[in-house]
């Protein structure tokens with residue numbers, strides 16, 4: 097106990113620290129940042145002492161100084177930072193999902209630096225609607241009558257359910273009560289939307305008659321949910337959108353589908369699994385379809401709702417819509433991404449998510465060979481870096497069981513071990529995020545873009561030097 101008190105008493109006093117710090121720091125950084133970083137650092141030590149995990153303090157004033165300066169610099173640097181994605185997961189939710197192409201970046205720049213016609217109709221000089229900036233394009237691309245965009249797909253589902261099924265019943269298959277990452281669960285969202293959930297069928301099999309049996313006066317909606325990040329395999333059965341539409345028409349109940357990823361291109365022509373496109377679902381007669389802006393579409397975070405004129409009009413006038421609306425940056429970048437889709441070939445090149453998903457393994461291998469050459473060649477590197485086949489993932493809960501053939505740099509961890517080296521890659525000014533497989537570090541080159549290569553080369557050179565030093 098007294099040992100603890102001694103330690104607590106020897107913690108530096110904030111005023112003393114402030115006096116001693118390099119004067120140039122005060123010229124460079126706001127005093128608020130300096131003070132708060134010092135206070136936080138001392139507090140961390142105090143907590144450590146009280147918890148009994150710190151039994152010894154830095155010995156010299158110089159050691160303390162360097163601890164404080166590090167904390168101050170860290171507090172002064174941006175929290176949101178660029179990283180290199182070496183995981184091979186293209187739509188990596190934790191790393192920001194889809195990247196935007198140059199046209200979208202330019203549009204963001206314009207929207208941020210200048211006044212825009214966000215809600216101003218330039219032709220009439222009257223107030224306009226922000227949704228009109230993208231609605232026509234979305235309708236062109238999907239074949240829908242009307243559209244609206246909200247903050248994300250979770251918001252889209254919530255808003256659609258609240259509009260169509262508030263205090264009324266929505267019928268959904270037990271096999272589709274999914275949880276998407278980030279605690280989005282269909283039953284919970286449904287409850288919050290005010291809809292009453294009527295579950296039908298079994299986990300693995302649901303039939304059309306299951307829905308029909310429970311349809312009543314009070315039924316507001318038939319809901320179908322894309323099971324995105326999991327698959328039921330074996331003895332299974334699901335009712336198709338078209339069948340649900342026929343049933344809905346018969347009983348005059350609208351049908352909604354939460355498509356999740358929602359692709360506008362049938363990627364099966366590029367070797368990916370066949371997923372229903374938004375156009376196909378609209379064509380099947382589904383009344384309202386929701387999907388994400390930043391999954392397979394490759395745009396900014398957004399939730400797109402397409403459907404019949406009547407339903408979209410009701411959604412637009414729901415007061416909740418105002419709380420879920422998208423901002424000008426989302427609109428700016430979403431419009432540019434959507435425009436790329438007018439020309440599929442163009443979209444596959446200029447929408448980074450599509451480009452990475454459809455990239456040929458052969459061209460990824462060539463990228464790897466170029467990197468190896470730039471680092472001195474395969475023979476010289478063979479004990480440290482090797483080019484080897486690997487398997488990338490789509491990510492974002494899309495096509496969970498499908499692997500994409502790819503190529504990776506496999507790095508030998510050397511003495512510090514795989515997890516030590518992984519930590520080192522994360523500590524760099526631009527962290528390299530990678531996978532550990534069979535005790536090797538795997539940098540999947542599918543998610544390393546051409547413009548990332550100089551940076552990656554720099555990182556690999558320091559890794560090689562590190563390897564030589566022990």
Ligand SMILES: *Cc1c(COP(=O)(O)O)cnc(C)c1O
Pocket residue numbers: 248249250251253276280321322323324325354355356357387388389390398399492493
């Ligand atoms: C991803 C997903 C959502 C949530 O979409 P966000 O854009 O992440 O909010 C909802 N439903 C399904 C089926 C999904 O796959």
